[in-house]
Amino acid sequence: MLRPPDGLVADGITAIDMDSFPPPITVSHYLVVGAVLFVLGAVCMATKRNALGVLMGIELVLNGANLNFVAFGSRFLRQDTLGLDGELMALFVIVLAAAEAAVALAIALNFYNNHTTIDVDHADDLKG
Amino acid sequence: MLLAAIDWHALLFLLFALVACGFGAAVLLTSNVVRMAFYLTLCLGATSGLFFLAGAQFVGAMQLMIYVGGTLVLLIFGVMLTAQARFISMKTGAGEWILGAIVGSSLLLLLVRAGFSVESWRLPRLDRDKITLAEGQTSTAIGLALTSVRVDKLSAPNEKLKPGMSGYLLPFVIVSMHLLVVLIGAGYMARTKRLGVNRATDRPVAQAPPRDRDRSFFVSAGLASGMIVNLLLAVGCCWLVAKPLAITGNAAPTNQFLLQLAKAIDAAPSWLLPTLGLLFLANVLLLVVVWYWQKWGVVGLVIVPLVMAFLIASTSLGQAAAVTIALIALAPVVLLILLLCSGRPTAWSQME
Structure with missing residues (x-):
């Protein structure tokens, strides 16, 4: 049993039931999943040599961020939330991710047509 | 009875979270680009499940339709268009x-x-029994918010902000224009140019020729002994943290050095020993990097003793001790660089 914050004791809530299995989900759980996806995506972007692998890393990073937006906006996880703003931001991120993927894929295909390789290490034409 | 005690919301969350993180890790770990695309599909699908569980039904549905159904199909097409044998599996270097x-x-x-x-992030919602499913149906509110009417903020304190100022009409219009421009641009850029294709087939494949590298016995021995010594030093630091040296009363000549050491450790702040242990471990890693022919490992090997000297100089041990330790630690590095630059062909010239 956990002691709730003082403001809630007045509302008649004296203890938080943490006994159920598994313990109830909070915003922190969502943040951890989002952090894991974000870090996996960032490492993916840094280590992959295939340009499409780098793109997939970007998708993972955007999803980790989206998860945080939705968790902060969710009314099922805590009392005072971002409300609708979280979900709307997540929607804008999804749309922009689609646009980003289209452009990046076009660039990758163009690069492949001109250089017959998709290895980002060989994309050094602008090297001084 | 048992089923009634289970919190299905939490259990499903655990399931979806594990699937999302597991397949996310699989995306990172596999080097086959076709498998990466498949794992990414499963990972994003599980993420949409997490959205549903958070009560964001509309966002979850959009995740499935736009991401899994659109963006990923686009990516898979990209994989198929570029999937030649040598690009399917590209390994990443150990360093x-x-x-x-x-x-x-x-x-x-x-x-x-x-x-x-x-x-407040760590505590669950307290009156979870009172939540109704209707609270999760936000698609109407989202649609109205995009046309600049915020039905969820009708009681906003600021009178002036009420009539639509806090809506999302302007971002919505900007995103629409952005999508239009992006689609035209992507279509223009990705179209096949006959000239480019011809030039591509004429040109030889631009790939670095595989090089045979050989490592002389002395370099191998130097690297191996360096790893062993640094590992021992790291373990020694951990051991000293766990079991501090007991200062005995008698100052026998053989114990003189140990006594000095114990006094020095006593005087130093408590973070110094673990940090030094970590730096010795970093040295081991850098030696592994040098073993795999990366030049930046040598640079790191020079930097680590300097960091150590700086750390020690900033404690109460004094600058003389710092200079001594820096010289003692730099000597093997200099020896290693001399070894790398000797022989024929030199190991240095083979590194990247």
């Missing part, structure tokens, strides 16, 4: 894996700590 693991784990540590740092 890059080590560096990526270090940066990634420290970033993860930071983010997880931050995620648990606020109390």
Whole structure:
């Protein structure tokens, strides 16, 4: 049993039931999943040599961020939330991710047509 | 009875979270680009499940339709258009894996700590029994918010902000224009140019020729002994942290050195020993990097003793001790560089 914050004791809530299995989900759980996806995506972007692998890393990073937006906006996880703003931001991120993927894929295909390789290490034409 | 005690919301969350993180890790770990695309599909699908569980039904549906159904299909097409035998499986170097693991784990540590740092994030909603399904149906509210009417903020305190100022009409219009421009641009850029294709088939494949590298016995022995010595020093530091040296009363000449050492450790702040142990471990990693022919490992080997000297100089041990330790630690590095530059062909010229 956990002691709730003082403001809630007045509302008649004296203890938080943490006994159920598994313990109830909070915003922190969502943040951890989002952090894991974000870090996996960032490492993916840094280590992959295939340009499409780098793109997939970007998708993972955007999803980790989206998860945080939705968790902060969710009314099922805590009392005072971002409300609708979280979900709307997540929607804008999804749309922009689609646009980003289209452009990046076009660039990758163009690069492949001109250089017959998709290895980002060989994309050094602008090297001084 | 048992079924009634289970919190299905939490259980489903665990399931979806494990699937999302597991397949996310699979995306990172596999080097086959076709499998990466498949694992990414499953990972994003599980993420949409997490959206549904958070009550964001519309966002979850959009995730499935736009992401899994649109963006990923686009990516898979990209994979299919470029999937020649030598691009399907591209290995990453060991040095890059080590560096990526270090940066990634420290970033993860930071983010997880931050995620648990606020109390109201750690507590679940208290009146969970009162939540109705109707609270999750936000698609109407989202649609109205995009046309600049916020039905969820009708009681906003600011009178002036009420009539539509806090809506999302302007971002919506900007995103629409952005999508139009992006689609035209992508279509223009991705079209096949006959000239480009012809030039591509004429040109030889631009790939670095595989090189035979040989490592002389002395370089191998130097690297191996360096790893062993640094590992022993790291273990020694950990041992000293766990079991401090007891200062005995009798100052026999044989114990003189140990006595001095114990006094020095006593005088130093408590963070110094673990930090030094970590730096010795970093030295081991850098030696592994040098073993795999990366030049930046040598640079790191020079930097680590300087960092050690700086740390020691900033404690109460004094600058004389710092200079001594820096010289003692730099001597093997100089020896290693001499070894790398000797022989024929020199090991240095073969490194990248």
